[in-house]
Amino acid sequence: MLKQNLQQKLLQKLSPQQIQFIKLLQVPTVSLDTRIKEELEENPALEDISLTNLNEPEEQYPDRDPDEDTYNSDDEKGEMDEFNIDDYLQDDSVNDYGSRYDQNGDDEDERKEIPIAVQSSFFESLQAQLDLLPVSDKDFAIGKQIIGSLDDDGYLRRPIMSLTDDLAFSQNVMAEDEEVEDMLKVIQSFDPAGVGARSLQECLLIQLRKKDPNDLIIKKAIIVVEDYLDEFTRKHYDKLERSLNMNSIELRGVVNEILKLNPKPGDSNEVSTKQMQVIPDFHITNNDGFLMLTLNSKNAPELKVSRSYQEMFQHYDKASQKDKKLKEAVQFVKQKLDSAKWFIDAIKQRQQTLLKTMNAIMQYQYDFFLTGDDKNLKPMILKDIADRIGMDISTVSRVANSKYVQTEFGTFLLKSFFSEAIQTESGEEVSNKEVKKILEEHIGKEDKRHPLADEKLTDILKDAGYNIARRTVAKYREQMNIPVARLRKEL
Structure with missing residues (x-):
């Protein structure tokens, strides 16, 4: 049965301008330049003043003040008279700006390429x-399959049987499990040491067995x-001393030798590529006790x-005859x-919000x-x-989460x-970061043979006047990535 009902709803809708501002606000400085370049490519009506001034030859504007945004209206009227609207509408490269480009229109001399460091992965x-080994075509295919099956840490997580099936179905190479095992041992002899291991234990053993086999410390480490x-990872050193009949000095040498090993050999060549570049959004300087706040210049592009x-637009709008093509234009x-x-x-608006928020944080x-x-x-x-600042909490959150x-x-x-705030015995409210700092100082000065529980x-x-529970201390310690006392123990 159909019915008609009247009901009232309170809805909040964001305009396209508000959505665009929200997206720009949470973009960090390191990504803002890319975002502006994308907008410049997509919208021909937007210009970067700094790039425009660089590209314009000075002799064409002998009377132009570089600090003023002036133009020659007579020259532009002449260009407008020569503009053909039919050509404009029929030119797909202009009508669909940003998705199609004129392949022959760029000047090769003006293209700027950023040099990048070439490093083998x-x-x-x-x-x-593998290419340097004198192996058969079948073994080469097996070795290539094994290398392709390694994860980023350098480990082989897939079973040998799965590799054999992959070789049969994808490369039409019929191999036995024993042949794959033999080729895996060859891969495990490659650098970096420990590559191709199927577990942490195997990874460490591969690295130890590549060292001097006559060294007594190496033998005991193996x-x-x-x-x-398991006892080593849990730092049950007393049990290791009793089981291996070693004193604390000998065990310290064995432990130090194991700690030198690389548990993730695949990361050795990738460390530099995974480092994140941090560009500060703000700068605070101390001028004889007076703080000065400035915004990174990359956050204030000169756009027009x-x-x-x-x-x-004015020329089209004032045209006497307006057909369908002209209206589309x-x-x-x-x-x-x-x-x-x-x-x-x-x-x-992004610049104003960033400065307003950061200034409030600086004053606080x-x-x-x-x-x-x-x-x-x-506590804040x-x-x-x-x-x-009279803004919503979500706005402050967007600024704080991605800005430096x-x-x-x-x-x-x-x-x-x-x-968060913590109340001392005197009734004063202090930041929990102060408590974390005290914890870090005491843990840093503790006797590692008898770490503080x-x-x-x-x-x-x-x-010290901070009346907090033990579980809160454990929570702060975990937030600082500090292990429990037993795992901080050293010989």
């Missing part, structure tokens, strides 16, 4: 070593990894709406002009930015800053300045 290095790996597109130009204006406004944590001491950090949550500030004491993620750390904090 982990898998390319293994393949190069025994520890083969038979007592194209003058030629504005003139083009006017609509296209107007859409690009509106998009360019929205993007420029969103960039400016003024003592920290003067000294760089974590103990001077005040997102709501504290949101109330100060450079100070005299290092570069910090804005999110790191937010912390969580109960002892709790007593130390209580003596």
